[in-house]
Amino acid sequence: MAVQLYNTLTRRKEPLETLEPGRVKMYVCGVTVYDLCHLGHARAAIVFDVIRRYLGRRGYEVTFVCNFTDVDDKIIARARRLKIPIGELTEQFIGEYYKDMDALGVRRADIAPRATAHIGEMIEMIEDLIEKGAAYPGGGDVYFDISRFPAYGKLSHRNLEELEAGFRVEPGEGKRNPLDFALWKASKPDEPFWESPWGPGRPGWHIECSVMSSRYLGDRFDIHGGGEDLVFPHHENEIAQSEGCFGHDWVRYWIHNGFVRINHEKMSKSKGNFFTIKSVLADTPAEVVRFFLLGTHYRHPVDYSDQVVGEAWRGLDRLYNLLLRLGPSGAGAGGEQARRMKEEADAFRARFAEAMDDDFNTARALGHLFDFARQANSLLLEAGGALPREAAAPAVEVFREVGGVLGLFGHEPEEWFRQARPGAPEEGENGQLGDTQVEELISKRTDARKRKDFKEADRIREELAEAGILLEDGPSGTIWKRRL
RNA sequence: GGCGCCAUAGCCAAGCGGUAAGGCAGAGGACUGCAAAUCCUCCACCCCCGGUUCAAAUCCGGGUGGCGCCUCCA
Structure with missing residues (x-):
């Protein structure tokens, strides 16, 4: 029996049939590195980490690519505020990302490409799209022409009319159609830029994933994943670009994880209702976080x-x-x-x-x-x-x-x-005992119990209890746990 | 406004047409010098109303209540 997986594209569970027998090529959208990661990022990372590990355990040779978006509006804005180059900012938060994910036991991707290291290839792909008539330059920007990709909406299951009805028109852009999206953005003064056939600028967000995935996995691959908030427009746009460029179907299975919520609302930066991974790990073991997150199916929200x-x-x-x-x-x-x-x-x-x-x-x-x-x-x-x-x-x-x-x-x-529990006495505080002290007391108590001096034994139990230590007498002796 | 998801015990949660997994909490019992751990037992007519079916938590229609996407977002 094959692995069955839910495909956002078809809205059904389908048997996993890989392009190459025994091999799985998967790409998962990583993070934009301008700030610390929160629990929502942790869930996505853990979900795909488990999928990847399981497929590996199942005998597949898995190639796992997960990118870093290291150039974008928010990065530029933040770097400017801090008066540092964007590279310094992104370097710092890539470091923090790895600290957090390592702590959570998320295995590192086989390849973790950075957008800024693939600008040349992005330009090539954009040129290719222009040549094919799927994209057009306008005022230093380059846009993807939605009207040239009839399948647009197939992932998010919307049609153009629906999309246009709800679309907010942004003024001052050189788009032919409001739904067209930027492949390349002309840089404003004082913004970091790369030279291109259309003048100095930087890539749009979506193009990087099309470029980096095909670079490392080929122009077709098995699984593409990410949070469900990426379905539209990000993944929809990726499909448009990639299939528009390659001229054939691109990704076989799309997997999207559900959100982490706080009080029934999506955890997000903009709502401000987020917990960073660091703050959570300050008082909760990483395995508890994993266990908690894995206790709910990956497509469902978790509160x-x-x-x-x-x-x-x-x-x-x-x-x-x-x-x-x-x-x-x-x-x-x-x-x-x-x-x-x-x-x-x-x-x-x-x-x-x-x-x-x-x-x-x-x-x-x-x-x-x-x-x-x-x-x-x-x-x-x-x-x-x-x-x-x-x-x-x-x-x-x-x-x-x-x-x-x-x-x-x-x-x-x-x-x-023996790890500290929340509410337990802090290190160095009154009542906190080191392991050796605990063990000395236990051996005293064991002696007392042998003498049937249960009064003394219970006194020691009580003393340890006050220090947050719980004793359990078992067939192979007494063990101890740190407890509230 | 458009599209979509969800609603199962005090709390969390699986379930995808065949008569409700599991965890946490709680109650009773066993074990234990005491305690903890562990084991056993108990604890749900699956949001409401219709319909389809021999059979529905599961399918269809209509409500109600949450949430998400449509704008950067894992």
Whole structure:
């Protein structure tokens, strides 16, 4: 059974049939680097990161291209305000982008091209479009001629009449038709520019993706992705340019992710209702963010709130707790449990694949993961709380596998539970204890428990509790977690 | 105004014609020196009204309520 994926172009799920067997070429629109990234960028990055990882796991050789838009109005405006060259500004925010995405566990693209490094090719493509009669210069600008591309609107499923009806006419532009869009913009005084056959200027936004994708993936490729706000006009325009230039169908599958919302509204710069990735990661582990985001299907909106993230965190804890329990090797004869653990792990592996094959349904996949966790916990219980290493191995292994796809379970479970929780005493504050202090107290308590001095044992438990440390006595000793 | 998406338990969420996954929270029970963790049990007639069908949360029509795109936006 092939991977099924929802194609914005056809509004249907379709089986993935790649141009070349066993290979997937995908291009995802990256960010405009003039400011810090927010959670909306994080979702897009994580969604396509997971898609890419899954296809890789599924046996495809994936080539993943994700660009940086490093010249545009906002970049120019901001650089001017800061009185620095745009290159300095974009360099800085590309750096911040990588810090954020690395922190979120987003694997880097195979190729991350920058618009300004492909200006010459953009000019060539624009010239080509002019030659083909699909574009025309006007007053130092160059526009794409919508009337020459009858299929315009096929991605966003609109027709020209509808579009014209709602279009806001912008004055002072040399367009023949209000829907025509700029391929090249003449530069104003004091703006950065590149020389071109039409005079000094800079590329329009859309042309860069057509140029860079074809440069690295060829003039046809399999998957093009981005946030759903890019469907119109950005991706529609890309199609017009590319198909107008190449003279054939361009991209096979269009994938768009839904928005992150705050109080039911789209998170966006202009609304000002955004959280930067940095601010979120200041008090939430990256894996919690991933887990939270992957708990909703990628095409649906997700509402972000402290409450919901807290719930996700506790859910992830449950999974990590299983990993914790699978760690220490128990003595017991785990033959029967070992056999069943293997069965459960295999069954889960199959269900996970089934869910992911169905339009990358991570939410359903996580549901199966919790089912599996319950089964594994039951087996652990039957075995007296711990299993021999060989018996636990299939479970640990399948966790590794799905973790590798989802970008989860990258921590040692002990370490996971020892990270600071929000509201816990701050480092250096009264009551905050270091790991070694905690462990000393635990060993004192263990001695006390051996003497059946439960009063002293409970006193130590209480002391640690006040410092935000939770103790759990298990078959293989006492473990501790940092808790509120 | 045009086009489109969504509406499932206290909260989040899957579901794509065959009689409601999963998580969080809550209740009861088991286990435990205590506790936590874990396990078991319980907790939804799927926004409303019509229609199609042997059968609808799922399809069609009409409401109501959210949201998005049409302008830079992941």
